[in-house]
Amino acid sequence: MLRTMKLIRRFEERSAEHYGRGNIGGFLHLYIGEEAVAVGVISPLRDDDKIVTHYRDHGHALARGMDTAACMAELFGKSTGVSGGKGGSMHFFDVEKGFMGGHAIVGGQLPLAVGLAFANRYRGEDSLVVCFLGDGAVNEGEFHESMNLASLWKLPVLFLLENNGFGMGTRVERASAQPIIHRLADRHNVRSHREENGQDVFAVRQATLDAIEYIRDGNGPYFLEVMTYRFRGHSMADPIEYRQQHEVEPWLDLDPIKLLSDRLLENNLTTEDEVGAIDEDVENEVNEAIQFALDSPFPTPDELYTDIYA
Amino acid sequence: MxxxxxxxxxxxxxxxxxxxxxxxxxxxxxxxxxxxxxxxxxxxxxxxxxxxxxxxxxxxxxxxxxxxxxxxxxxxxxxxxxxxxxxxxxxxxxxxxxxxxxxxxxxxxxxxxxxxxxxxxxxxxxxxxxxxxxxxxxxxxxxxxxxxxxxxxxxxxxxxxxxxxxxxxxxxxxxxxxxxxxxPDEHYTIPFGSARVARGGTDVSIIAYLRMVPVALQAAELLEEDGIDAEVIDLRSLLPLDTQTFIDSVHKTNRAVVVEETWEFGGFAGEIIAQINEKAFDSLDGPALRVGGVNVPTPYSRPLELLTIPTPEMVADKVRSLF
Amino acid sequence: MASDVIMPQMGFDMTEGMVVRWLKHEGDAVTRGETIAEIETDKATVELEAYESGVMARILVPEGVMVPVGETIGLITAPGEDIPDVAAPTPSPRAAAPPADSTPPTPPAPPEPVEAAAPAETAREETPSASAPVTPVARRIAEQAGVSVAEVQANVTGTGPRGRITRGDIEVWLETRGAAASEPVIPQAPAQVEPTAPEPGDGITVAEPPASGQVGIVVPAGLPPMRQAIARRMSLSKLTAPHYYVTVEIDMTRAVQMRAEINEELDAENRVTVNDLVIKAVATALRSHLHFNVTVQAEGIIPNPTIDVSIAVATDGGGLIAPSMPDVGDASLIETAARSRDLSRRAREGRLRPNEVSGVGFAVSNLGMYDVKDFVAIITPPNAGAIAVGSVQSTPVARDGQVVVAEMMSATLSADHRATDGAEGARFMNEIRRILERPSLLLL
Incomplete structure (x- = not known):
């Protein structure tokens, strides 16, 4: 888990660098600070479970074991990318890994998750669908429509709310009349829980295991709200003028990677040398990914017309 | 000013x-x-x-x-x-x-x-x-x-x-x-349904709106080198639509190319061309043509994306095909 | 073993061709590599070689008939071999296939998406139409001039995309036709005849104007489009524009020397030619001889608003076109040279602009590169005249009682007598000579 979190972190730091170098364009929404959520939620999943997510999707993709180099190539717009260079940062897909996409219109992925879960139940499978959403999405009509449908039909969906406190630049309290968001689930008769220790990967993992058990037992959907923090702006273009440094700093102390490695070291579960080796390993993997992305070709003009229809 | x-x-x-x-x-x-x-x-x-x-x-x-x-x-x-x-x-x-x-x-x-x-x-x-x-x-x-x-x-x-x-x-x-x-410093308003002749010309009418107006103007500059004097019409509002300005222009130039950023298929250019057919058919010295976005979902990858949006070169090429 | 002689593909866009001349007749012996025929395409006349030796057994297509590329036009057999029974090909319809579409190359064509053109439409475009399309505005102008579309199609070669007859085509045709025909519909026409007060001793009988606007021009069948246009225009000119001619000998010694000095300072591709000197001299002379800077039309002698010169350009395929250089009155020698170079190149490539195709402008025709001493040009209507210049030749001339060698060039004016007279022509030519013999005037 430590390695995966470090991989996500380094992948994103280097992505930001290459955004600055002009190798990556469009929107680049970084996940830095929220790594414990992706890893804590995705690590206990089975291979036949599916994931749908929003546009801040790099962390989820890497936590799911998607190929680092192909992810980087996607950011570079290369034909070797996870979506052939057509999707970019916000639209990672890897169907083989059950990764059913980053979706860029807020709330758009929710009904899709319900449909995937509908198919599971219809076919009598016991796999489930994890649907990541942000705190901004709960105010879209689709959120309520999807929660109601999933609950009504007892579909195996884990609605996983990553509450980082801001919908773009607007605080939860200024956007949601009910800022304790998981309570919204009550209105739809959906079991819910708020995990306050979202920076602690073990806590997130345990909360997820509880939710998974509930869903696999056939009880219908579950709504898990995880409290976390976005260390960076909403996107590369965000000047972050809406929050103050003094409120950011306490969160920086809660760096999920530092928390995890400190804990492992304190309990003698790892050594400084091993952590150093992980760092080096991750550094190499990301370097190779960047080299791969740089070396890969852009899609040819013919590819404009492929993949429009099946 | x-x-x-x-x-x-x-x-x-x-x-x-x-x-x-x-x-x-x-x-x-x-x-x-x-x-x-x-x-x-x-x-x-x-x-x-x-x-x-x-x-x-x-x-x-x-x-x-x-x-x-x-x-x-x-x-x-x-x-x-x-x-x-x-x-x-x-x-x-x-x-x-x-x-x-x-x-x-x-x-x-x-x-x-x-x-x-x-x-x-x-x-x-x-x-x-x-x-x-x-x-x-x-x-x-x-x-x-x-x-x-x-x-x-x-x-x-x-x-x-x-x-x-x-x-x-x-x-x-x-x-x-x-x-x-x-x-302008003084107070002014622009009524809806009043298109603007962004550039006067005699040989072809390039009709555009929104960001395709600067694209059309750049195309007109490229065409100057070919000795083609293009008129550029900025529609300014789509609804209501000022048809008179571009119809008058086509009567004068006898040729029309409509440019828009959206997908060419089923786009607004089709409406403009229909109006030209209905109101200025006997002035045409060639078909009224259009340049629109390529009919695909916009790809992320830069080299592909650049192919999907009309450029001054694409517009100029389309105009040249009328001569 | 019999071998087919086929109409060869001589370029990617050639769709049909015509045997201008069979050099071998049925029964003649043929050696491989020998020229057996001359083929004319819309661009060039080329020689057709025999691919096999033998006997020219059959000629299946007579001279002057247009056939599609790939058709069998003749048959070569081994001596004594039986002649197979081969049908003659069908001549291709006139107006042939439209030229290849020149859509911009930008994004690649989509692989036949749902919204691709309906099959019926595609089929229609590929089938050669019996008559050239006439654009809506060209139809309207024709109708206003009282001319039927069929008449237009029969007489006008379309220069627009896909061979469309455009507004420009029809306007040029109407002008030349107007100049050619003493149109009875124009009310001034009878007045111009002045039947009541003929000059004493004039002795000219004024014929009744022909009832139809059409003059008896013969445009031979089967000509490629450009030759048709040349045939029509030149016939019209000789028939309707009364030509007179004035020749002057010009001492080009100083001009040639100045040109050499200028060219030393210029890159190879920017050099000034002798023809550029002539064009510049003509443009300069026209400034003071405005009565040559006119077009002769039924409506009257109409001054050109700017000083326009047109230049005769031989195209690669043996055709001829005289594109305009509008408004060259104030262009410097270097600019004139650059424009003439650009115009010639684009004329050869078929990339002329609409205002150049008209051919309006006093014409300069130069055969100097073929080492001819002099020749006479035919005026391209509705222009008022043309100048034909030969090559610059080292010639012994008498100067101050001495025989010296000078670089001499002959220039012959062809002028339309309806616009100017011989004395005016002489003065105009003398002005051109004065400018070329004092070449610093070219730099003013």
């Missing part, structure tokens, strides 16, 4: 509206504390207060509908939808309520709302964030759709939009915000 950017001109128009009518408010996602996704309303919240510069939840149908309701109550709201792509979540409210309330109430109701939104691609934002959907709305009776291509038009058209007692879709383009042009 002052040199203003497109963004500054829109800001000026919004401030005028806020200052002249206490019942005007601005509502939308991140228009307040964040300052607007394209920084158009930056600082407004400090200046005019949270009562009038209102950040909304991400709930397009809800807040656009709220704006429509306030307009029906007689207020003069200006609602911002961050991009025209997100307007699809509010389309029901726009098309079914705003556009039809007056008609269905037998004229009892009017909906004086301005819905500002941002169209266009070219920023590597991929398929869901790069669309030009204004022509969809231009098919809906009861709506007005305006498409300023420069700072002076942006201000003049915004003044008209604010004063109009009907729902107006005021469509901006993300790549135009930094463009600069002369804006």
């Amino acid at each position: 002052a040199q203003l950017t497109y963004r500054e001109a829109i800001r000026a128009g919004l401030e005028e509206a806020l200052q002249s009518n206490p019942e005007t408010f601005i509502m939308g996602e991140d228009v307040g504390a964040y300052g607007g996704s394209y920084a158009v309303t930056k600082g407004f919240m400090e200046e005019y207060g949270e009562e009038r510069i209102i950040d909304t939840p991400i709930a397009e149908s809800g807040f656009v509908g709220t704006g429509i309701g306030a307009a029906i109550a007689g207020m003069s709201p200006i609602v911002e939808i961050m991009t025209i792509n997100f307007s699809l979540l509010a389309m029901d409210q726009i098309v079914h309520i705003a556009a039809k309330a007056r008609y269905m109430s037998g004229g009892q109701i009017s909906v004086p709302i301005v819905i500002r939104t941002v169209s266009g691609g070219g920023n590597m934002l991929a398929a869901t964030h790069s669309q030009s959907l204004e022509a969809w709305y231009a098919r809906v009776p009861g709506l007005k759709v305006v498409t300023p291509s420069n700072a002076a038009d942006a201000l003049g058209l915004l003044r008209t939009a604010v004063a109009d007692p009907n729902p107006v879709m005021y469509v901006e383009h993300s790549l135009l915000y930094g463009s600069r042009s002369e804006v």
Whole structure:
């Protein structure tokens, strides 16, 4: 888990660098600070479970074991990318890994998750669908429509709310009349829980295991709200003028990677040398990914017309 | 005359509206504390207060509908939808309520709302964030759709939009915000349905709107080298549509090429060409042609994206094919 | 073993060709590599070689008939071999296939998406139409001029995309036709005849104007489009424009020397030619001889608003075109040279602009490169005249009682007598001579 979190972190730091170098364009929404959520939620999943997510999707993709180099190539717009260079940062897909996409219109992925879960139940499978959403999405009509449908039909969906406190630049309290968001689930008769220790990967993992058990037992959907923090702006273009440094700093102390490695070291579960080796390993993997992305070709003009229809 | 950017001109128009009518408010996602996704309303919240510069939840149908309701109550709201792509979540409210309330109430109701939104691609934002959907709305009776291509038009058209007692879709383009042009100091307005001859010429009429106007003007410069003197018509509003200006132009030049950013198939250019066929057929010295976006979802990858949006070279090539 | 002789593909866009001349007749012996026929395409006349030796057994296509590329036009057999029974090909319809579409190459064509053109439409475009399409505005102008579309199609070669007859085509045709025909519909025409007060001793009988606007021009059948146009225009000119001629000998010694000095300073591709000197001299002379800077039309002698010169350009395929250089009155020598170079190149490539195709402008025709001493040009209507210049030749001339060698060039004016007279022509030519013999005037 430590390695995966470090991989996500380094992948994103280097992505930001290459955004600055002009190798990556469009929107680049970084996940830095929220790594414990992706890893804590995705690590206990089975291979036949599916994931749908929003546009801040790099962390989820890497936590799911998607190929680092192909992810980087996607950011570079290369034909070797996870979506052939057509999707970019916000639209990672890897169907083989059950990764059913980053979706860029807020709330758009929710009904899709319900449909995937509908198919599971219809076919009598016991796999489930994890649907990541942000705190901004709960105010879209689709959120309520999807929660109601999933609950009504007892579909195996884990609605996983990553509450980082801001919908773009607007605080939860200024956007949601009910800022304790998981309570919204009550209105739809959906079991819910708020995990306050979202920076602690073990806590997130345990909360997820509880939710998974509930869903696999056939009880219908579950709504898990995880409290976390976005260390960076909403996107590369965000000047972050809406929050103050003094409120950011306490969160920086809660760096999920530092928390995890400190804990492992304190309990003698790892050594400084091993952590150093992980760092080096991750550094190499990301370097190779960047080299791969740089070396890969852009899609040819013919590819404009492929993949429009099946 | 002052040199203003497109963004500054829109800001000026919004401030005028806020200052002249206490019942005007601005509502939308991140228009307040964040300052607007394209920084158009930056600082407004400090200046005019949270009562009038209102950040909304991400709930397009809800807040656009709220704006429509306030307009029906007689207020003069200006609602911002961050991009025209997100307007699809509010389309029901726009098309079914705003556009039809007056008609269905037998004229009892009017909906004086301005819905500002941002169209266009070219920023590597991929398929869901790069669309030009204004022509969809231009098919809906009861709506007005305006498409300023420069700072002076942006201000003049915004003044008209604010004063109009009907729902107006005021469509901006993300790549135009930094463009600069002369804006008259004295107060002026630009009526809807008045196209502008952006460049006079004798050999071909290039008809465009929004960001395709500067593209058409650049194409005209390229064509100069071929000895082709192109006239460029900026439609300025799609609904109502000024047909007379481009029909007159085609009578003069005998050739027409229509340029738009949206998908060529089923686009607004088809409407323009139909009008030319109906009203200027006997003046044509060749078919009326169009240059539009390639009919694919916009790809993220830069080299591919660049192929999907009309460029001055593509427009010039199309014009040359008429000679 | 019999071997087919086929109409060869001589370029990617050639669709049909015509045997201009069979050099072998049926029964003649043929050696491989020998020229058996001359083939004319719309661009060039080329020689057709025999691919096999033997006997020219059959000629299946007579001279002057247009056939599609790939058709069998003849048969070569081994001596004594039986002649197989081969049918003659069908001549291709006139107006042939449209030229290849020149859509811009930008994004690649989509692989037949749902919205691709309906099959019926595609089929229609590929089938050669019996008559050239006439654009709506060209139809309207024709109708206003009282001319039927069929008449237009029969007489006008379309220069627009896909061979469309455009507004420009029809206007040029109407002008030349107007100049050619003493149109009875024009009310001034009888007045110009002045039947009541003939000059004493004039002795000219004024014939009744022909009832139809058409003059008896013969345009031979089967000509490629460009030759048709040349045939029509030149016949019209000789028939309707009364030509007179004035020749002067010009001492080019100083001009040639100045040109050499100028060219030393210029890159190879920017050099000034002798023809450029002539064009510049003509443009300069026209400034003071405005009565040559006119077009002769039924409506009257109409001054050109600017000083326009047109230049005769031989195209690669043996055709001839005389594109305009509008408004060259104030262009410097270097600019004139650059424009003439550009115009010639684009004329050869078929990339002329609409205002150049008209051919309006006093014409300069130069055969100097073929080492001819002099020749006479035919005026291209509605222009008022043309100048034909030969090559610059070292010639012994008498100067101050001495025989010296000078670089001499002959220039012959062909002028339309309806616009100017011989004495005016002489003065005009003397002005051109004066300018070329004092070449610093070319630099003013």
